[in-house]
Amino acid sequence: MFDIVTYGDPVLTQKAEDVTSFGSELEQIVADMHAAMRLDHGIGLAAPQVGISKRIFIVGLEDEPLRVFINPVITGMSKETSEYEEGCLSFPGLYFNVVRPAAVEIEAYDIKGKKFQLKADGLLARVIQHEYDHLEGILFIDRISPVKRARALAHYHRMLKM
């Protein structure tokens, strides 16, 4: 079982590396990520958040089967944006609004190594973009203005001391 890595760990700000082999080892990582995400009641988790700097993320929306994205590439983004309150398992208790494209197109490999394409909007598009950012070493605090970022981090550090 993996522990979730929290803000401050350098793995969260590194660019993750491509997955180069599919098979039982990868399946075990994904299964363990799924268990860790469920335990923390998350709807998305990226491998760097469990200390593994690989291009893997999962999305588990309510009443939907788990979606697994290996070596994903975002191939399109809508001009239309939406604002939505996000959290991140690597920042327990911190939530704030983030503006992102409302819809995205993504290509990735599934757990068996089969390539797929997906068009997503709504919450799925939101979670895909948040998790994809983790693979680039980008965190949701990096998607808001510097003033809001400083405020959010100050709030987060105050919460940690309580």
Ligand code: NI
């Ligand atoms: Ni996150």
